[in-house]
Amino acid sequence: MKKLIEHLVVGFLIVTPQMAGAAINIMPHLSTGIEHTDNLYLAPDSEESDTITTVSPGVTVEFSGRTAALSASYAPSYTMYDKLENSDYWEHRVGLTGWWQATRHLRWEANHSYLRTEDPVSEDDLTIRRSRETYTRNTTGARMNYQFGAENSLYADGAYRSLDNSDPTIIDSKEYSIGAGVTYWFNARWGMDTGAEYTDATYDDGLDDNNEILGRIRVNHRFNPHLTGFGVYEHTLHEADEDTEVDYTVHDGGVGVDYALGPTMDLSVGLHYIYLDVDDGDTKSFTPVNLSLSKRFQRGSITLSGEGGYNYTSLTAENLGTYEYYDVRLSGDYAFTRRLSGDATGVYGYRNYLDTEPSRKEDIIRADCGLSFHLWQWLSMRAGYTYRTVNSDIDSDDYVENRFSLMLTLAPPRPYRF
Numbered sequence: 001m002k003k004l005i006e007h008l009v010v011g012f013l014i015v016t017p018q019m020a021g022a023a024i025n026i027m028p029h030l031s032t033g034i035e036h037t038d039n040l041y042l043a044p045d046s047e048e049s050d051t052i053t054t055v056s057p058g059v060t061v062e063f064s065g066r067t068a069a070l071s072a073s074y075a076p077s078y079t080m081y082d083k084l085e086n087s088d089y090w091e092h093r094v095g096l097t098g099w100w101q102a103t104r105h106l107r108w109e110a111n112h113s114y115l116r117t118e119d120p121v122s123e124d125d126l127t128i129r130r131s132r133e134t135y136t137r138n139t140t141g142a143r144m145n146y147q148f149g150a151e152n153s154l155y156a157d158g159a160y161r162s163l164d165n166s167d168p169t170i171i172d173s174k175e176y177s178i179g180a181g182v183t184y185w186f187n188a189r190w191g192m193d194t195g196a197e198y199t200d201a202t203y204d205d206g207l208d209d210n211n212e213i214l215g216r217i218r219v220n221h222r223f224n225p226h227l228t229g230f231g232v233y234e235h236t237l238h239e240a241d242e243d244t245e246v247d248y249t250v251h252d253g254g255v256g257v258d259y260a261l262g263p264t265m266d267l268s269v270g271l272h273y274i275y276l277d278v279d280d281g282d283t284k285s286f287t288p289v290n291l292s293l294s295k296r297f298q299r300g301s302i303t304l305s306g307e308g309g310y311n312y313t314s315l316t317a318e319n320l321g322t323y324e325y326y327d328v329r330l331s332g333d334y335a336f337t338r339r340l341s342g343d344a345t346g347v348y349g350y351r352n353y354l355d356t357e358p359s360r361k362e363d364i365i366r367a368d369c370g371l372s373f374h375l376w377q378w379l380s381m382r383a384g385y386t387y388r389t390v391n392s393d394i395d396s397d398d399y400v401e402n403r404f405s406l407m408l409t410l411a412p413p414r415p416y417r418f
Contacts, residue, residue, distance in 0.1 A: 022065035025415040033407030051082040070098040129317035133166040154182040193218040209241035264296040300334035321355030344369040
């Protein structure tokens with residue numbers, strides 16, 4: 001928490017001088033609800049169920065000036081188990097974002113997020129965490145954007161991410177990254193995107209320390225204002241700090257199109273050939289189709305996306321090395337009436353972990369749906385359901401979980417302005 005406070009103070013001191021006479025918006029809220037899970041520890045069998053009650057006050061404060069803005073939010077949550085005795089705890093969520101338009105062409109952005117929780121399921125980690133001990137995630141980022149033409153820009157960014165675990169069987173890890181890139185259009189039809197990124201990952205045991213260098217180039221050809229074709233190549237060099245670990249190189253080339261099918265519908269599709277070259281080991285290749293399709297309606301939207309490739313587990317509960325993956329996601333939302341809205345998401349993921357002994361392959365399925373209803377101007381309710389399953393070729397890594405939730409939120413319809 002000390003580091004978190006230091007980041008918040010530094011960010012505030014940087015941005016505050018730029019916001020003389022800034023407007024202040026304050027949005028408080030109070031949420032309470034219950035969640036029932038039929039598999040508290042994500043076990044393959046002998047599942048334990050429990051009902052969890054949460055009470056969460058929170059506030060978001062926004063400072064908005066002519067050339068800069070800062071937003072800070074804090075939402076602690078007291079979590080109470082029905083069956084798990086002497087395990088109640090405080091969950092904490094903190095967020096900080098800010099931007100500064102230093103000149104007409106130069107913009108700085110920064111963000112920080114902090115999460116302390118016991119929930120073993122995370123959008124940031126698809127490996128399996130079976131303990132109900134607390135862990136914290138920190139993410140800090142900064143970015144500089146410089147615009148030097150209607151469509152020409154360059155950027156530089158950096159990030160720090162960490163995972164700290166109370167469970168002594170899970171290894172703490174940190175990751176630092178820096179990157180830079182440029183987008184440039186030579187004329188109305190031909191353009192180019194290029195960039196590079198360096199990442200350094202360290203682990204408390206020191207055995208999995210590694211670094212990656214990624215370079216990419218994309219050539220764009222605009223056939224008309226709605227259709228752009230592209231060719232792209234991405235090169236990743238992964239080097240382990242220990243001689244016992246595996247070094248590898250990923251070559252990813254592809255061709256595709258970005259197509260604006262209409263004012264409310266966008267399509268991007270690319271056919272890729274990905275080649276994994278492992279030092280002193282086998283080589284692998286496959287040809288995934290990367291897809292993104294979105295459609296916006298007057299009352300909602302729907303999005304379909306899919307991609308495949310090779311990656312390395314980092315900031316995860318299990319350090320499993322290199323893996324091949326495919327991910328498909330379908331999500332949508334719709335406002336049935338002024339007060340009633342719904343949302344649904346379905347996700348399928350495939351993981352083939354290449355460095356484990358024995359080899360490990362997993363199919364991951366997650367489905368979420370919910371209904372939100374504004375009971376009164378100040379009070380809203382959400383009922384939700386989540387299904388998640390992991391089907392592994394190692395039986396002890398299987399699990400199925402069903403979650404049901406009901407949440408009430410008390411918040412003013414508009415922020416308090418000063």
